[in-house]
Amino acid sequence: xxxxxxxxxxxxxxxxxxxxxxxxxxxxxxxxxxxxxxxxxxxxxxxxxxxxxxxxxxxxxxxxxxxxxxxxxxxxxxxxxxxxxxxxxxxxxxxxxxxxxxxxxxxxxxxxxxxxxxxxxxxxxxxxxxxxxxxxxxxxxxxxxxxxxxxxxxxxxxxxxxxxxxxxxxxxxxxxxxxxxxxxxxxxxxxxxxxxxxxxxxxxxxxxxxxxxxxxxxxxx
Amino acid sequence: xxxxxxxxxxxxxxxxxxxxxxxxxxxxxxxxxxxxxxxxxxxxxxxxxxxxxxxxxxxxxxxxxxxxxxxxxxxxxxxxxxxxxxxxxxxxxxxxxxxxxxxxxxxxxxxxxxxxxxxxxxxxxxxxxxxxxxxxxxxxxxxxxxxxxxxxxxxxxxxxxxxxxxxxxxxxxxxxxxxxxxxxxxxxxxxxxxxxxxxxxxxxxxxxxxxxxxxxxxxxxxxxxxxxxxxxxxxxxxx
Numbered sequence: 001x002x003x004x005x006x007x008x009x010x011x012x013x014x015x016x017x018x019x020x021x022x023x024x025x026x027x028x029x030x031x032x033x034x035x036x037x038x039x040x041x042x043x044x045x046x047x048x049x050x051x052x053x054x055x056x057x058x059x060x061x062x063x064x065x066x067x068x069x070x071x072x073x074x075x076x077x078x079x080x081x082x083x084x085x086x087x088x089x090x091x092x093x094x095x096x097x098x099x100x101x102x103x104x105x106x107x108x109x110x111x112x113x114x115x116x117x118x119x120x121x122x123x124x125x126x127x128x129x130x131x132x133x134x135x136x137x138x139x140x141x142x143x144x145x146x147x148x149x150x151x152x153x154x155x156x157x158x159x160x161x162x163x164x165x166x167x168x169x170x171x172x173x174x175x176x177x178x179x180x181x182x183x184x185x186x187x188x189x190x191x192x193x194x195x196x197x198x199x200x201x202x203x204x205x206x207x208x209x210x211x212x213x214x215x216x217x218x219x220x221x
Numbered sequence: 222x223x224x225x226x227x228x229x230x231x232x233x234x235x236x237x238x239x240x241x242x243x244x245x246x247x248x249x250x251x252x253x254x255x256x257x258x259x260x261x262x263x264x265x266x267x268x269x270x271x272x273x274x275x276x277x278x279x280x281x282x283x284x285x286x287x288x289x290x291x292x293x294x295x296x297x298x299x300x301x302x303x304x305x306x307x308x309x310x311x312x313x314x315x316x317x318x319x320x321x322x323x324x325x326x327x328x329x330x331x332x333x334x335x336x337x338x339x340x341x342x343x344x345x346x347x348x349x350x351x352x353x354x355x356x357x358x359x360x361x362x363x364x365x366x367x368x369x370x371x372x373x374x375x376x377x378x379x380x381x382x383x384x385x386x387x388x389x390x391x392x393x394x395x396x397x398x399x400x401x402x403x404x405x406x407x408x409x410x411x412x413x414x415x416x417x418x419x420x421x422x423x424x425x426x427x428x429x430x431x432x433x434x435x436x437x438x439x440x441x442x443x444x445x446x447x448x449x450x451x452x453x454x455x456x457x458x459x460x
Contacts, residue, residue, distance in 0.1 A: 061388065061430065061431050061434035061435065062427055062431060062434075063391075063392040063393070063394075063395035064392075065395045065396065065398075065406050066395065066406065066409070066423070066427050066430060069406075069409060069410065069423050070427075073410075073419045074413075074419040074420055074422075074423040077417075077419045077420055078420065156289075156290075156291040156292070159291045159293045159294065160293060160396070163396075163398075163399060170291070170293055170294065170297075174297075177301075183297075183301040183302055184302050184305055187294065187297050187298045187301060187302055188298070188302065190294050191290050191294050194290050194294060195285075195286065195290050198288075198289035198290070199285060199289045202288075202289065
């Protein structure tokens with residue numbers, strides 16, 4: 001157990017500085033793009049609809065690890081500009097989450113009654129304004145629990161960055177284990193750390209979901 | 222560093238044979254894990270609705286544990302920590318038999334079974350109480366009612382949500398490379414490191430996963446059509 005407690009500081013720091021920061025940055029990048037793509041997925045212009053749909057289908061069917069390989073090893077072979085492992089992992093995680101956020105926001109947009117869109121257009125708003133001011137905010141509110149759940153999954157997936165060499169909490173555990181040879185204490189510790197964080201977060205999301213549902217149910221005419 | 226693309230590297234010596242082996246390993250890994258996940262997940266899903274509190278608690282713990290810990294951490298935990306509780310001879314035997322593959326299948330099966338269990342539970346809740354009570358009132362025991370009435374109905378209702386979990390198994394199996402299973406991702410990295418033909422290797426790896434995912438989706442849509450419960454809303458029928 002000493003192996004775990006002596007290194008708890010280093011592990012927490014890696015969790016905070018790499019995993020949490022990468023997840024937060026990836027969400028900040030992916031959510032706006034996901035909203036744009038969601039609108040694109042509902043577009044009637046084939047030049048918008050088909051590329052966005054293809055992107056979502058390809059990215060959702062590939063393992064995150066493959067996308068990390070593209071971002072870290074293969075991408076620089078094409079562009080000639082190497083990235084640090086952290087930046088590559090961040091790009092890959094964001095690109096991956098864009099696909100998931102797109103589908104969640106699209107489902108949210110489709111759950112808003114068409115009458116709202118027509119009412120918005122009737123007041124003289126343009127189609128873009130209706131989306132931006134009327135339907136999209138409601139879609140995001142309705143889908144907040146799903147978006148948050150997906151963000152918790154992204155937080156867990158951020159450990160995959162260790163495979164391309166990002167010194168995240170998982171990589172740090174491996175390094176400490178190589179030195180201390182205490183796999184039981186170290187991996188159990190890491191598992192408990194993640195479990196507590198993700199369990200509490202998902203409980204909070206479930207609470208939020210129940211509240212949102214009451215509000216939607218109460219607000220309906 | 223190669224300056225030109227050379228796709229033939231993927232089927233010429235020495236990589237050609239390795240590619241076939243690696244793809245077969247990915248298929249074996251994913252299909253085995255999926256089979257176990259379906260069995261464990263169905264049982265665990267039924268257990269969550271059990272009349273016994275202890276059974277419900279164990280089933281809930283199973284879902285929460287495997288859902289809230291990253292798959293990579295679970296994999297290392299099972300690969301490194303599980304053998305440590307065994308006596309030395311058994312431990313050696315385990316590694317001699319190929320614990321890399323064994324631990325990967327075990328982890329993937331348990332991880333996926335937690336998700337399957339959640340879908341099963343959602344399906345159970347979708348079957349109305351009237352149906353369950355009717356089954357019980359005909360004189361069936363709780364277990365018989367589950368086995369002959371609820372389960373067949375639930376399994377048909379949850380086919381669409383199982384499709385996405387089935388696809389996810391193939392994607393998740395890529396992490397098995399970290400404990401030394403030579404599957405598609407492992408080989409992608411190996412070809413890349415050895416030959417620097419990253420573009421060819423990575424294209425191949427991605428193509429393998431995409432074909433797996435899309436074949437599964439195609440297959441499952443046939444099953445979805447066959448097992449559709451008459452009278453329920455179906456994808457593509459509007460509403």
